[in-house]
Amino acid sequence: MARSTARAAAAKREQILEAAILRFARQSYEDTSLRAIAADVGVDVAHVHRSFGSKELLFAEAIRATTxxxxxxxxxxxxxxxxxxxxxxxxxxxxxxxxxxxxxxxxxxxxxxxxxxxxxxxxxxxxxxxxxxxxxxxxxxxxxxxxxxxxxxxxxxxxxxxxxxxxxxxxxxxxxxxxxxxxxxxxxxxxxxxxxxxxxxx
Incomplete structure (x- = not known):
């Protein structure tokens, strides 16, 4: 049970990262909000915070994922x-x-x-x-x-x-x-x- 929960959390984290990459690639850093990224994935913004910590850390992860x-x-x-x-x-x-x-x-x-x-x-x-x-x-x-x-x-x-x-x-x-x-x-x-x-x- 714990393993399937961890897999689901990892999959949701990956979805958030993919949504963030699309947002950061198409609009400026200032115009990209965690709330909009959360809406793209269908989760609460608090879930994005729990997964990545902050907009800065999510942005850094998006850069690393694309490069x-x-x-x-x-x-x-x-x-x-x-x-x-x-x-x-x-x-x-x-x-x-x-x-x-x-x-x-x-x-x-x-x-x-x-x-x-x-x-x-x-x-x-x-x-x-x-x-x-x-x-x-x-x-x-x-x-x-x-x-x-x-x-x-x-x-x-x-x-x-x-x-x-x-x-x-x-x-x-x-x-x-x-x-x-x-x-x-x-x-x-x-x-x-x-x-x-x-x-x-x-």
Whole structure:
């Protein structure tokens, strides 16, 4: 009985999160209320508070759910550029009207001081700090530049829908993105050694 109750609570929490993602992606942080999110799911606003604690924590969770940093953390640094570029370019652009993209919440919230603070903390904790450990030399500046490149390309493709970046079927956009990211990631010592060994074999 307790297990089924826990499953139902987890399912309801997921519904609340999905409703919040849709709200935060389509309107500003200030215009999004917990009461409206609760109404979308058909629960009392107190249920939203019990599930997430506050609007700020729910917003942070919505950002994490759409960006999903776990997709690229813990992989080999040598695969980081290809993984990031694949994730960035795998979404169809322009998207259907009912689709939510990873950059929608960010773009809707940049003008909000409160939301920008949460975005700042999320970017540091979920991306810049872990990615900085994968660059060589280890550098928060390199990781921040990687974040800026990804955000810029994503915004140009998914928000502004600029034509040259929409057609990715020939692979050139991904190839150039990988090259750019690899410059920022830097050469790991073993990568340098592997290249030297390849040179010796020739």
């Amino acid at each position: 999903r940093p776990e997709r690229f953390l813990g992989i080999s640094p040598g695969l980081l550029a290809a993984t990031l570029s694949t994730e960035l370019l795998s979404h169809k652009a322009p998207r259907d009207d009912d689709e939510v993209g990873a950059f929608d919440i960010v773009m809707r919230s940049l003008s909000s001081r409160e939301a920008s603070r949460i975005l700042h903390d999320s970017a540091l904790a979920d991306f810049i700090e872990p990615i900085s450990k994968m660059t060589y030399p280890s550098s928060a500046r390199r990781a921040a530049l990687i974040a800026a490149v990804l955000l810029g390309i994503g915004a140009v493709r998914e928000v502004l829908t600029i034509e040259p970046l929409l057609d990715t079927e020939d692979g050139e956009v991904q190839q150039l993105t990988v090259q750019l990211l690899n410059v920022l990631i830097g050469d790991r010592p073993y990568d340098v050694a592997a290249r030297a060994a390849e040179g010796d074999d020739r």
